[in-house]
Amino acid sequence: MKKVLFIAAHRLDRSPSQRFRFEQYLGFLKENGWECHFSNLISKEDDAFFYKPGNTFKKLGVLIKSVRQRLKDIRLAKSMDLVFIQREAFMLGSIYFEKQFAKSGAKVIFDFDDAIWHMDVSEGNKKFKFLKNPSKTGDIIALSDLIFAGNQYLADYAKLNNKNIVIVPTTIDAKEYQRMSLPKDVAVCIGWSGSVTTIKHFEFAIPILERIKEKYGNKVKIKVIGDGNYRNEKLGVVGIGWSHADEVKELSGIDIGIMPLPNDEWAKGKCGLKGLQYMALEIPTLMSPVGVNSEIIQDGVNGYLADGVEEWVEKISKLVESEELRKELGRKARQTVVEHYSIESEKNNYLKYFNELTK
Secondary structure (H helix, E strand, C coil), rough: CCCCCCCCCCCCCCHHHHHHHHHHHHHHHHHEEEEEECCCCEEEEHHHCCCCCCCCCHHHHHHHCCCCCCCHHHHHHHHCCEEEECCCCCCCCCHHHHHHHHHHHHHEEEEECCCCCCCCHHHHHHHHHCCCCCCCHHHHHHHHHHHEEHHHHHHHHHHHCCCCCEECCCCCCCCCCCCCCCCCCCEEEEECCCCCCCHHHHHHHHHHHHEEEEHHHHHEEEEEECCCCCEECCCCCEECCCCCCCCCHHHCCCCCECCCCCCHHHCCCCCCCCHHHHHCCCCCCCEEECCCCHCCCEEECCCCCCCCHHHHCCCCCCCHEEEEEHHHHHHHHHHHHHHHCCCHHHHHHHHHHHHHHCC
């Protein structure tokens, strides 16, 4: 049996990037001859303060603990066939640990699903920005044996430092993502799902949603999932915190899913996860035409692409006014996910890349 060590920042079932990039393949890999080992740095207890302002000495303790963990991982890597690094091995600017994994004798896969060579620091740690080194991404790519890029934009960047690149899309477990039947509400629910760090993207939609509320009043309601502290009185929004246990239920209450993004270099690296989650649940989806979104959505066929306030308002209005249109686009949206962005559609490729690299 071959052995793989997954290197990640967070515990299992905490980070969307980890969950939708590799965690949901662990069972399939085990069934097909791979012994999977997993190492994370930030515990549930650490998570309670690590991304919030302050707690400098406690954060220093997490860094020291993380160094010790990665030193253990270097020793473990010598008995592995493969080391899979998701985004980075350590949260600061050093690539010491990636270099050691490359020297361990194991093959190295580097997986990334965001434009992480650009600076993006959580609000709680902005004063430590100087400790980060986003340009290290290119160096990690250069020393890896194979790159898993989430989309073509990321693959094009990776090609600057490595020729061994495959595009591995972010995928959904279509068996888990089955829309739940909930009591029908008179109001059409326009929903956004994300996190505390991406709530800024929801705010790009506020001028649009204000226009929709002015037009339809109580015929529509707005739902925000992922930031339990978020409030917008004008839109009547009280944010809902994210929970894996309630994820499908909360999403199932959405009639129209939105994924607004700025057209910037960071957003171009996004892999469309929010939109794919809506689509898997047969929720008609509107996305900004940024990055991979324009590949996922065929405008007017399996969802809508919208750019600018007027176009967003026009297309949301069509969906608010027609339940039949919502159902038609929702059905085609799920079909797209099942055929091109699901575990079932990608799992054999995933296994093939692992096996071919370690022949």
